[in-house]
Amino acid sequence: MTKFSQYNFNDSINKSLQEIHFEEPTPVQEAVISLVNKKKDIIVQSETGSGKTHAFLLPAMNALTDKQEVQLLIATPSRELAYQIYEDTQAILKNYPEEYNAFIFVGGSDRERQKRKLEAHQPQIAIGTPGRLWDLIRENDLHIENVERFVVDEADMTLDMGFLDDVDHITDKLPENREMMVFSATIPQKLEPFLNKYMHGPQRVEIKNNSIIPKNVDNWLMSSHGRDKKQMIYQLITLGEPYLVLIFANTKRTVDDIYNYLRSQGLKVARIHGGLTPRERKRAMKQVENMEYQYVVATDLAARGIDINGVSHVINAEIPDDLDFFIHRVGRTGRNKMSGTAITIYEPGEEHKIDEIEHMGIKFEPKDIKNGEIVDSVERDRRVHRRATQEKLDTKLVGFVKKQKTKRKPGYKNKIKKAINEEHRQQRKLQNRQNKRQEREARKNSHK
Template sequence: MTKFSQYNFRDEINESLKDIGFDEPTEVQEAVISLINKRKDIIVQSETGSGKTHAFLLPIMNAITPDQQVQTVIATPSRELAYQIYNDTKDILKNFSSEYQASIFVGGADRDRQKKKLSSSQPQIVIGTPGRIWDLIRDNYLRVDTASRFVVDEADMTLDMGFLDDVEHISSKMPDTVEMMVFSATIPQKLEPFLKKYMNAPKKVEIKTGSVTAKNVENWLISTKGKDKNKLIYQLLTIGSPYLALIFANTKSSVDDIHSYLRGQGLKVAKIHGGLTPRERKRVMKQIENMEYQYVVATDLAARGIDITGISHVINAEIPDDLDFFIHRVGRTGRNKLSGIAITLYRPGEENKIDAIEKLGIMFAPKDLRKDEIVDVQERDRRQNRNASQEKLEPKLVGFVKKQKNKKKPGYKKKIKQAITTERKRKTRINNRQEAKQDRVRRKENNNHR
C-alpha cells in the first residue's frame, strides 16, 4: 500500500500532511502525482470527491521556489471552489517560510486592493476565477509569463458557465512551455478544441470506479404522488435526523420557496444560490463549516463548487435537466469513505427521467413515506404505473392508430409512434402545469397561515 512518505516530498509538506491527517494517497493522487513530477500535460477525469485537489497541489507545492514570481496558476469556475483550494493550499503552506505565498483573486472581492497587493509583489501560486484572473492580467498587474504550470479545475463547469474564453486569454499570456493540467468529472466534446489547441500531447487519466456514485451511498427514490413537496422534504429531514443535509433545487426561486417553508416550520436552514452577494455566500459557507446549520438548500452552484465536510444526506427536491448535475449532487455525500443517503423525489409524469438516471448506472431503492416512517416499496409499482399510463390513449388517438393499422401504408408504424410520443408529451406538460398550479396554491395557503 502506497504512503505519502514514499513520494520524497519536502519536509514542510510531510509535516503539513501529518497535521491534516493524510497518510495514504487516493487512486487519482497515486495516478497523477508522478506524471506532474515528470512535467507532463495531463487530462484527468475522475469523480467528485476523489481527491483531485491534492493530486495537483502536492507536486506543485513540492516544486515551488522562493522566487517572487508567479509559478503556478489555478483557475476554477466558482468562488467557493477557489476558496476551498486556497484553504487547502494554506494548510500545506503553514509549515513553509513566509517567503512562499499563495493569493486568491475572485470576483466580488476588492479589485483595487488586489491590484495594490500585486504592485508590491507577485505570489508564487495564483488561485482564482478565470474572469478576475484575466482582468488583472489584462490590466498589467498580474504577470503570468513566468508561470510554468497552469491548472484548469472543474473544466466542464468552466465550459458550462461560459468562462472558457477567459481561460484561453490566460493561456495565451503564458509561455509555450507551460505544463497544463485539466481536471474534470466529465470531458464534454465541446471542450476538445480547447484541449487540442493548448495542450502538448497530454496524458489522459481516467479513474473508473465501476459506479457513477460511491458504493457507500444509498440512492432512495420517492414519488411525491401529488403531495406537497415542501412538506415531504420537512418530514424526511425530521424523521431521519441527518448530521448535515443538502437539499438541491433547480432554480433560485425553488430554493427560496423550500428555504422559506422549512424556516416557517422552525428549522434553522441556510440557502446558497447565485442570487446572494459574494459576501453573503462567503458568510453562509463559513457558518455551515462551523456547523451552525444542519440543513442547507442550494442550486447546482453548490453541487459543483463546494466541499462541505460531513454531509450525511442529499435530497434532490427536483430532478436536474442536465443529468451530470445529478451525479455531482449525489457526490456531495459519502465522501472520505463515510456512508451517505441520497433521496430523489419525482413527480407523476417524470418516470422517463428516472429511467434516464438508471441508464447512467444508478441503482435506486424505491421508498415511500407512510405514517411518519420510510418504508420499502416494490420497484414494479413505478414501472406498472408508467406502463399503464402509456397504454391509456385518448379516444381520438385510439381511432387514429386503428385507421393507420388498417391502411398499412409505408411508414405507418413510424406515424403511430410519433403520434403516441406527441400525445404523451402533451399529457406530461398538462400534468406539470397542474402540479405547478397546485404548488402555487399550497404556497399561498402556507403563506396565509404564517
C-alpha cells in the same frame, strides 16, 4: 499500498500532510502525481470528490522556489471552488517559510486592494476565477511570464459558464514551455479545440468509479404522489437525526421557496445560490462549515463548487435537467467511506427522467413515508410493467376473447380465463429468463 511518505515531498509538505491526516493517495492522486513531476501536459477526467485538488497541489507545491514570482497559476470557474482550493493550499503552506505565499483573486472582491497587494510582491501561487485573473493579467498587475504550471480546474463547468474565452486569453500569455493540467468530471466535445490549441501531446487520465453510487450510500426514490414536496422534505429531514442535510433544487426560485418554508416551520436553514452576493454566499459557507446550520438548500452551483464536509443526507427536491449533476449531487454524501443517504423525489409524469438515470447504471430503493415512518414501497415500474403486459395481452387475445364471447358456449368464460392465465405464465417465464441473463451479465462485468 502506496503512502504519501513514498513521494519524496519536502519536509514542509510532509508535516502538513500529517497534520491533516493524509496518509494514502486516492486513485486520481496516485495516477497524476508522477505525471506532474515529469512536467507532462495532462487531461484528467475524474469525478468531484475524488481528490483532484491535492493531485495537482502537492507535486506542484513541492517544486516551488522562494522566488517572488508566480510559478503556479490555478483557474477555476466559481468563487466557492477558488476559496476551497485556496484553503487547501493554505493548509499545506502552513509549515512553509514566510516567503511562500498564495493569493486568491475572484470577482466581487476589492480589485484595487488586490492591485496594491500585487505591487508589494507577487505570490508563488495565484488562484482565481478566469475573469478576475485575466483582468489583472491584462492590466499588468499579475505577472505570469514565469509560470511553470497552469491548472484549469472543472474545465467543463468553465465552458458551461462562458469563461473559456478568458482562459484562452490567459493561456495565450503564458510561456511556451509551461506545463498545463486540465481537470474535469467530463470532457465535452466543445472543449477539444481549446485542448488541442494549447496542450502538447497531453496524457489523458480517466479515473472511473467502481460503482456510480458507492455501496455506503443508500439511494432512495420517492414519488410525491402529487403531495407538496416542501412538506415531504420537512418530514424527511425531521425523521431520525441527520447530521447535515444538503437539499438540491434546479432554480434559485425553488431554493428560496424551500428555504422560506423550512424556516416557517422553525428550522434553522442556510441557502446557497447564484442570486446571493459573494459576501452572503461566503458567510453562509463559513457558517455551514462551523456547523451553525444542519440544513442547507442549494442549486447545482454547490454540487460543483463547494465541498461541504459531513453531509449525511442529500435530497433531490427536483431531478436535475443535466443528469450529470445527479452524480455530483449524490457524491456530496458518503465521503471518506462514511455512510450516507441520497433521496430523490419525483412527480407523476417524471418517470422517464428516472428511466434515464437508471440507464446510467444507477439503482434506486423505492421508499415512501407512511404514518411518520419511511417504509419500503412498491417498485416504480411494477404497475407500468403490469399495464404494458396487459396491453400486449389484450392485443394478442382480443380476437380469441371476441370469438369465445360470440359463441356463447358453456364454459367460454373459463376458456378465456385459462388462456389469459397461460399468457401470464409465459410472460413471467420470459421475464424470469431475462432477469437471470441480466444478473449473469452484471456478475460477469463486476469481475472484469
